[in-house]
Amino acid sequence: MSADAGTRDVIIVGAGLVGLALAAALARAGLRVTIADRGNVATSAAARDAGGEDWDQRVYAISPGSACFLHSLGAWQLLPVERIEPIEAMDVRGDAGGRIEFSAYELGERALAWIVENRALNTALVRVARNAPGLDVVAPCTPASIAWRAGAAELRLDDGRTISARLIVGADGVHSWTRAEAGMRSVPRGYGQSGVVANFAIERAHRGRALQWFLPDGSVLAWLPLPGRRISIVWSAPSALAAELTALDAARLAARVGEAGGHELGALTAITPAAAFELSFLKLPSVVGDRLALVGDAAHGVHPLAGQGVNLGFGDAAALAAILGARGPVADAGAAILLERYARRRAGPVLAMQAVTDGLVRLFDVRASWLRVLRNRGMRAVGAVGPLKRLLAQPALR
Ligand SMILES: Cc1cc2nc3c(=O)[nH]c(=O)nc-3n(C[C@H](O)[C@H](O)[C@H](O)COP(=O)(O)OP(=O)(O)OC[C@H]3O[C@@H](n4cnc5c(N)ncnc54)[C@H](O)[C@@H]3O)c2cc1C
Numbered sequence: 001m002s003a004d005a006g007t008r009d010v011i012i013v014g015a016g017l018v019g020l021a022l023a024a025a026l027a028r029a030g031l032r033v034t035i036a037d038r039g040n041v042a043t044s045a046a047a048r049d050a051g052g053e054d055w056d057q058r059v060y061a062i063s064p065g066s067a068c069f070l071h072s073l074g075a076w077q078l079l080p081v082e083r084i085e086p087i088e089a090m091d092v093r094g095d096a097g098g099r100i101e102f103s104a105y106e107l108g109e110r111a112l113a114w115i116v117e118n119r120a121l122n123t124a125l126v127r128v129a130r131n132a133p134g135l136d137v138v139a140p141c142t143p144a145s146i147a148w149r150a151g152a153a154e155l156r157l158d159d160g161r162t163i164s165a166r167l168i169v170g171a172d173g174v175h176s177w178t179r180a181e182a183g184m185r186s187v188p189r190g191y192g193q194s195g196v197v198a199n200f201a202i203e204r205a206h207r208g209r210a211l212q213w214f215l216p217d218g219s220v221l222a223w224l225p226l227p228g229r230r231i232s233i234v235w236s237a238p239s240a241l242a243a244e245l246t247a248l249d250a251a252r253l254a255a256r257v258g259e260a261g262g263h264e265l266g267a268l269t270a271i272t273p274a275a276a277f278e279l280s281f282l283k284l285p286s287v288v289g290d291r292l293a294l295v296g297d298a299a300h301g302v303h304p305l306a307g308q309g310v311n312l313g314f315g316d317a318a319a320l321a322a323i324l325g326a327r328g329p330v331a332d333a334g335a336a337i338l339l340e341r342y343a344r345r346r347a348g349p350v351l352a353m354q355a356v357t358d359g360l361v362r363l364f365d366v367r368a369s370w371l372r373v374l375r376n377r378g379m380r381a382v383g384a385v386g387p388l389k390r391l392l393a394q395p396a397l398r
Contacts, residue, residue: 007152008032008136008165009333010324013143013178015041017060017118018296018313019171020125024073025317027132029325031333034163035129036155037139043126044119057197057272058118059232061087061210061224061307064397066314067114070124078124079116085225086111088208095216095364096372098379102393106386109397112210113307115224115232138163146181153291153334167334169293169320171313174282176298182289188280188301191361193219194242195304196235198274199226200254203266206231211264212305214364217241220305221260230271233257234304236279246274279303281358288343291334293320300350303357312353319345 010026012019015037023035035041046054062070070076090102090112104112129135142158146168154164170178174188206225213221219237226232235257237245248256250270258268282301287294296313320342324333363375 006164008034008163010034010167010169011036011153011155011163011165012169012171013037013155014170014172014176014296014298015039015126015129015137015139016171016173016296017121017125017310018317019169020122020129021070021073021075021314022169022171022295022317022321023135024075024125024128024132025069025321026324027129027135028073029321030134031324032134033132034136034138034165036137036141036143036157036163038142039140041126041129041137041139043123046119053271055199055226055230055232055272056117056119057199057232057275059115059197059224059226060118060121060310061113062116062121063113063308063311064109064111066311069314069318070121073125073128075121075124075128078127079120083117083120083227085115085227086208087113087115087210087225090210090212092212092379093214094376094379095214096376098214098376100379107390107393107397111208112393112397115226143177143181146178148290151332165334166332167291167293167324167339169295170298171295172298174280174297174301176294178292179284179294179298182292184284184286184289186282186284188282191236191279191281191303193236193238193279194276195279196237196242196245196274196276197233198253198257198270199230199232199272200257200268201271202229202231202268204264205229206265211261213261214360215260218365220361220364221257222305222307223261223265224307231265231268234307235260236303236305242276246276248274281354283354286343287316287346288339290336293339293342295320299346300354302354303361305360306353306357308353308357312350315349316346 009031010033012035015035023033026033088104092100144158145156147154152164153168156162170176211223222234224232254268254270280301287299295316
């Protein structure tokens with residue numbers, strides 16, 4: 001059967017941040033898009049009423065490149081400015097005296113990244129997607145199967161509805177149903193760690209500085225600046241430590257986090273409970289298939305120590321939308337030549353980020369004392385050479 005007039009250009013399975021951004025970008029480029037999610041696709045009341053003291057402990061460090069992409073979609077402008085904090089400097093410490101400092105000023109940037117709450121970003125992207133012409137939102141729904149036919153792929157929902165499109169995009173996270181349905185067998189490799197997140201009020205001003213420690217137990221603690229005297233933390237910790245941290249009461253958690261960070265910002269007071277997210281690595285032989293493309297965590301899993309997962313996903317969305325938007329005489333959005341172009345364009349940036357983040361996790365997970373000395377010396381050496389530091393920072397900025 002060949003595709004008929006009711007066939008969409010693209011169906012996106014998964015309306016997380018990456019799926020939503022892709023949907024908005026494709027609709028702007030004039031494609032007919034359906035986005036489907038098993039959950040509700042809704043704006044958050046707390047994000048709309050942005051004045052409150054209710055802070056989301058799930059935050060992202062959004063790179064200048066991602067901010068620019070979100071701006072092009074009209075989403076960045078919808079974020080409440082008073083809830084965004086620029087990272088102006090970053091201070092990374094090794095587990096035996098190693099140290100690298102990055103400064104936005106030195107790198108010629110306004111900010112190294114912007115700290116944005118998850119629900120504010122979600123709300124902005126949902127508003128953009130809901131208002132985009134040619135974009136249908138189907139949620140909540142349960143995808144049941146995908147059938148590949150001549151000229152189109154067909155998504156069947158468990159309530160019997162079917163939607164067909166030239167291209168199916170899996171944006172449904174690291175344990176992607178779409179990926180499995182397409183017969184791609186790769187499974188994420190757990191790090192045996194969870195990312196523990198929580199927000200704190202701080203005694204001393206952070207002055208736009210993010211702090212990160214590679215701790216002797218192999219865990220990585222990041223303090224990210226929030227507006228005012230507040231920080232958000234991501235403590236990538238072995239599962240047992242993560243369970244211990246999330247079970248602590250507010251005062252003990254604040255004391256523990258403050259101590260792990262050498263009381264750099266004075267006394268801490270917890271302003272949210274802690275939550276933990278399992279961390280996994282995923283590398284696929286290919287992110288495309290027959291009328292199929294994967295984006296975001298469905299396409300790659302990276303450790304959050306560099307705060308780059310969603311940034312990589314936005315990079316996927318920008319690249320795929322640009323390629324499909326400029327497809328010219330190749331009208332079929334699922335044409336293999338376009339998908340290969342997408343896969344090629346994303347292979348380099350994704351591989352580079354995975355090599356750096358996974359390499360750092362492995363390097364700091366080894367307890368041998370000679371390696372400890374070496375890696376900390378290495379950090380100091382890189383920190384002392386401006387051009388090398390700039391080279392290291394560029395992929396994260398873009
Ligand atoms: C602790 C922690 C801190 C992080 N910090 C940062 C950071 O500072 N900066 C950064 O860039 N990245 C960060 N990341 C990574 C970032 O969270 C992820 O890369 C990003 O959320 C992935 O977005 P996504 O849209 O690809 O997938 P997801 O957010 O997983 O969204 C998937 C969507 O698909 C839907 N879905 C799933 N299965 C189905 C199905 N079968 N049918 C229909 N819908 C389905 C889900 O409901 C969801 O809406 C961090 C991660 C962790 C764990």
